[in-house]
Amino acid sequence: MAETWHGVTAKKTNRVSTDILLVGQPNVGKSVLFSRMTGIRTIASNYPGTTVGYTSGRMRFANDIYDVVDAPGTYSLEPLDDAARVAVNLIDDAKRIINVVDATHLERHLTLTLELLAQGKPMVIALNMSDEARHKGIEIDIKKLALRLGVPVIPTVARTGEGVRRLILATLALDIDKQKVPGIGYEKKGGRSVTGHPHILHHPEANHKGHKHIPEQTVWRRVGKVVNDVQTLHHHHHTFGEWLEDASVHPVWGGLVAMLVLAVSFILIRMIGEFLIGGGIGIVGNPWVELPFGTEKLFDVAWKPVMMKLSGLLGEGSFLHNLFIGQLIGGQIDFMQSFGILTSGLFIPLGAVLPYIVSFYFVLGLLEDTGYLPRLAVFLDNVMHRLGLHGYAIIPTLLGLGCNVPGVMATRILETKRQRFITATLISIAVPCAALQAMIIGLVGNRGLWPVALIYGILFVVWILVGLILRFTSKGFRPELLIEIPPYRAPSWRALGSKLWMRVTGFLKEALPVVLGAVVVVNLLYQFNVFAYIARATAPVMSFLWGLPKEAIVPLLVGILRKDVAIGMFAPLNLTIKQLVIGSVVLSMFFPCIATLVILFRELGWKDGLKSIGIMLAAVIVVGALINFLWPG
Amino acid sequence: MSEKLLTDLSVNEEAEIVKIRGGRGMQGRLRALGLAEGQHVKKLSGVGFGGPVIILINRAQVAIGRGMARRIIVRTDHTNG
Numbered sequence: 222m223a224e225t226w227h228g229v230t231a232k233k234t235n236r237v238s239t240d241i242l243l244v245g246q247p248n249v250g251k252s253v254l255f256s257r258m259t260g261i262r263t264i265a266s267n268y269p270g271t272t273v274g275y276t277s278g279r280m281r282f283a284n285d286i287y288d289v290v291d292a293p294g295t296y297s298l299e300p301l302d303d304a305a306r307v308a309v310n311l312i313d314d315a316k317r318i319i320n321v322v323d324a325t326h327l328e329r330h331l332t333l334t335l336e337l338l339a340q341g342k343p344m345v346i347a348l349n350m351s352d353e354a355r356h357k358g359i360e361i362d363i364k365k366l367a368l369r370l371g372v373p374v375i376p377t378v379a380r381t382g383e384g385v386r387r388l389i390l391a392t393l394a395l396d397i398d399k400q401k402v403p404g405i406g407y408e409k410k411g412g413r414s415v416t417g418h419p420h421i422l423h424h425p426e427a428n429h430k431g432h433k434h435i436p437e438q439t440v441w442r443r444v445g446k447v448v449n450d451v452q453t454l455h456h457h458h459h460t461f462g463e464w465l466e467d468a469s470v471h472p473v474w475g476g477l478v479a480m481l482v483l484a485v486s487f488i489l490i491r492m493i494g495e496f497l498i499g500g501g502i503g504i505v506g507n508p509w510v511e512l513p514f515g516t517e518k519l520f521d522v523a524w525k526p527v528m529m530k531l532s533g534l535l536g537e538g539s540f541l542h543n544l545f546i547g548q549l550i551g552g553q554i555d556f557m558q559s560f561g562i563l564t565s566g567l568f569i570p571l572g573a574v575l576p577y578i579v580s581f582y583f584v585l586g587l588l589e590d591t592g593y594l595p596r597l598a599v600f601l602d603n604v605m606h607r608l609g610l611h612g613y614a615i616i617p618t619l620l621g622l623g624c625n626v627p628g629v630m631a632t633r634i635l636e637t638k639r640q641r642f643i644t645a646t647l648i649s650i651a652v653p654c655a656a657l658q659a660m661i662i663g664l665v666g667n668r669g670l671w672p673v674a675l676i677y678g679i680l681f682v683v684w685i686l687v688g689l690i691l692r693f694t695s696k697g698f699r700p701e702l703l704i705e706i707p708p709y710r711a712p713s714w715r716a717l718g719s720k721l722w723m724r725v726t727g728f729l730k731e732a733l734p735v736v737l738g739a740v741v742v743v744n745l746l747y748q749f750n751v752f753a754y755i756a757r758a759t760a761p762v763m764s765f766l767w768g769l770p771k772e773a774i775v776p777l778l779v780g781i782l783r784k785d786v787a788i789g790m791f792a793p794l795n796l797t798i799k800q801l802v803i804g805s806v807v808l809s810m811f812f813p814c815i816a817t818l819v820i821l822f823r824e825l826g827w828k829d830g831l832k833s834i835g836i837m838l839a840a841v842i843v844v845g846a847l848i849n850f851l852w853p854g
Numbered sequence: 855m856s857e858k859l860l861t862d863l864s865v866n867e868e869a870e871i872v873k874i875r876g877g878r879g880m881q882g883r884l885r886a887l888g889l890a891e892g893q894h895v896k897k898l899s900g901v902g903f904g905g906p907v908i909i910l911i912n913r914a915q916v917a918i919g920r921g922m923a924r925r926i927i928v929r930t931d932h933t934n935g
Contacts, residue, residue, distance in 0.1 A: 602905050
C-alpha cells in the first residue's frame with residue numbers, strides 16, 4: 222500500500238540523483254530498513270504526475286551524508302501500474318540500489334531482482350527477514366546466492382537492525398563510476414561482461430526492442446533454478462502466529478478476530494487519547510487512576526492565568542478582547558466556549574484534538590504494521606461487495622476515520638472510477654474524522670456514553686444505507702479483490718514512531734492555520750452580528766425539520782471550515798440530548814470540511830463531485846428529519 | 855488427472871495452474887503475485903458466502919476474489935487415489 226498520511230498533497234519535487242535507492246516488493250520491510258538508515262525525520266513526497274508516494278531522507282554515515290530514497294513497493298518493473306513506473310524513474314536517477322528481498326519468499330522476490338540486475342546499476346541485495354526464514358526452517362546459502370546473482374547479498378533483520386551496518390558498508394563499497402554491477406562472483410564462462418550482466422540474464426530475447434526486458438517464462442525458469450540451488454527447506458512446526466493467521470481469514474473465527482481487533486482498537490484509541498488529555502486511565506465512566514498532567518490540565522493550570530491577565534488588560538467587551546480572548550463565561554475563560562483566537566483557537570487543536578490524533582494514528586500504525594489490515598480487507602470482502610465495493614475499500618475508510626483528506630486520497634488504490642466514487646462519497650458523508658470524534662466525545666460524552674454510541678450507530682447505518690443506494694444507482698462493473706496476505710509481524714517501534722511523527726506534524730501544519738482562521742472568521746461574524754440574520758433566514762428548516770434552535774445553523778456553516786471548531790459551538794446553545802445527537806449527526810454529514818471538499822472535487826472531478834454533494838444534501842436532510850420525527854420527546 | 859476451477863478445489867487440495875482466462879490486465883495482476891500457468895497452488899480456505907478464495911503459492915498467501923478465481927483453471931493429480 223502506498224503510504225498515505227495526514228493531508229499529503231501532490232507536490233512537485235525536483236528530481237535529483239539519489240545516492241542510495243531502496244527497491245523491493247510490497248510488505249518486505251523496506252520502510253523499516255529505510256527508517257533504520259535515515260532516522261526519524263523523512264520527507265514524504267508524491268512523485269510528480271502520479272498517485273504513488275515515496276519517501277526520501279538523509280543518512281549520516283562515517284562523516285558523510287547520503288540521500289536515501291525509499292521507492293514505492295512494486296512487484297515488477299513492467300509498467301503495469303503507477304508504482305512500477307515511479308520505481309523505474311527513480312532507478313534511472315539512482316547511483317546505487319539496495320534490492321530488499323524477503324528471505325522467506327525468495328522465489329517471488331527474485332523475479333524483481335532479475336529485472337533490476339538487467340538495469341545494470343551497482344546493486345546490493347538485502348536478504349531481509351532472515352530471522353523469520355530461520356524460524357520457518359528455510360536455509361539459504363548466501364555465498365552461493367551472491368555468486369549466482371553476481372552482486373553482494375547481506376542478510377538483514379530490519380526490525381532489530383541486525384546486518385544493517387554491514388549492508389550500508391557493502392552498499393557504499395560499490396563502484397559507482399562504472400555503471401554496472403561489481404565484479405563479485407561473475408561467472409566468467411557465460412557472463413559476457415560487455416554489458417556487465419551476469420550470465421543468468423543472457424538470453425536471445427533479453428534485449429529486444431532495445432529495452433531491458435526479459436520474457437516472463439524465462440524469468441520464472443531461471444529463478445526456479447537459482448532457488449533450487451541455494452535454498453533448503455527443513456520441516457518446522459505450526460506456530461501460534463500461523464494458527465492466528467489461518468484463524469483471521471476463517472469464515473467463523475475471522476469474524477470474531479475482526480470484532481475483537483476493532484473493539485480493542487477503539488478502546489486503545491480512547492484510553493490513549495484520554496490519557497494524553499489528562500482524563501486519567503480507564504475505559505468507561507470514572508477513570509481508575511487520576512493523572513496530574515495532560516493537555517487539558519496544561520491549559521487550565523498554565524495558560525488560563527496568563528489569559529485572565531490579558532483579559533484584564535484588554536478589558537472585557539472591547540473589540541480586541543473579543544477577538545483574542547472571546548466571551549467570558551461567568552467571569553471566567555471557558556476554552557470550549559469563549560471562542561477567542563488565543564483561547565478556543567489554541568485549545569481546540571492542541572488541547573482537545575491533538576491527543577486523539579496521536580492515539581488514532583498510533584493504533585492505525587499498529588494495525589498497518591502488524592499485517593492485520595489486508596486480513597480485514599479479505600474478511601470484509603463479502604460485506605463490501607454488497608455495497609458495490611470490494612474488501613480493499615475498507616482501508617481508505619479506516620484512514621478516513623483519522624482525517625477524511627487522506628481517506629479520500631487513498632481511494633486511488635481502488636481500480637475503478639465507480640468504486641472510487643462510492644468509497645469517497647461514503648467517507649465524506651458518514652465517516653467522522655478523529656478531530657470531529659474527539660470533540661463529540663468531549664462534548665456529548667459529558668451527558669453519558671450512550672448518546673455517543675448512538676451517534677456512531679446512526680452514522681454506521683447511514684454508511685450502509687447510502688452505500689446500498691449508490692450500489693444500485695451507479696453504473697460500472699465491480700472488480701475483484703486480489704491481494705497478498707503478509708504474515709503477521711511484530712511491528713518495529715522505530716518505523717511506527719517515524720510514521721506517527723510524520724502524520725502528527727502533518728496534522729499540525731495543515732490544521733492549525735485553518736482552525737485559527739476559522740475561529741477568527743466565526744469571531745468577526747459574531748461581533749458584526751451577521752449570524753443573527755442567517756439564523757433568522759434558515760430558522761424554518763432548522764427547527765421544523767431537525768428540531769434544532771435557529772442558532773444551530775451557525776455551527777453547521779462553520780463546519781464547512783473545520784468540523785471540530787464547529788461542534789464546539791454547540792456548547793453554549795444548551796441543547797437537549799436529542800438535539801445534541803441530531804446536531805452531531807447532521808454536522809458530521811453536512812458538507813465535508815473545506816479541505817476534504819477540495820480533495821473530493823480533485824479526485825472525482827466536477828461532475829461526480831457535484832453528484833456526491835447532491836447525495837450528501839439529500840441524505841442529511843432525510844436523516845436529520847428522521848431522527849427528529851422518530852425520537853419521541 | 856482432472857481439470858477444474860480454482861474455486862472448486864477443496865481445502866488443502868493442491869493443483870497446478872493450467873490456464874488463466876482473462877485479459878492482459880488480469881493476467882498481469884495475477885502474474886505479479888506469482889500466479890502463472892504451470893505454477894503450483896494449494897487452496898487454504900474460502901471465506902465462504904461468495905467471499906475470496908485464499909491460496910498458497912510459493913509459500914505466500916494470496917486472496918483472490920471469487921469471480922477472478924472462477925477464471926483460473928487448475929489440474930489436480932488424482933492418480934495416487
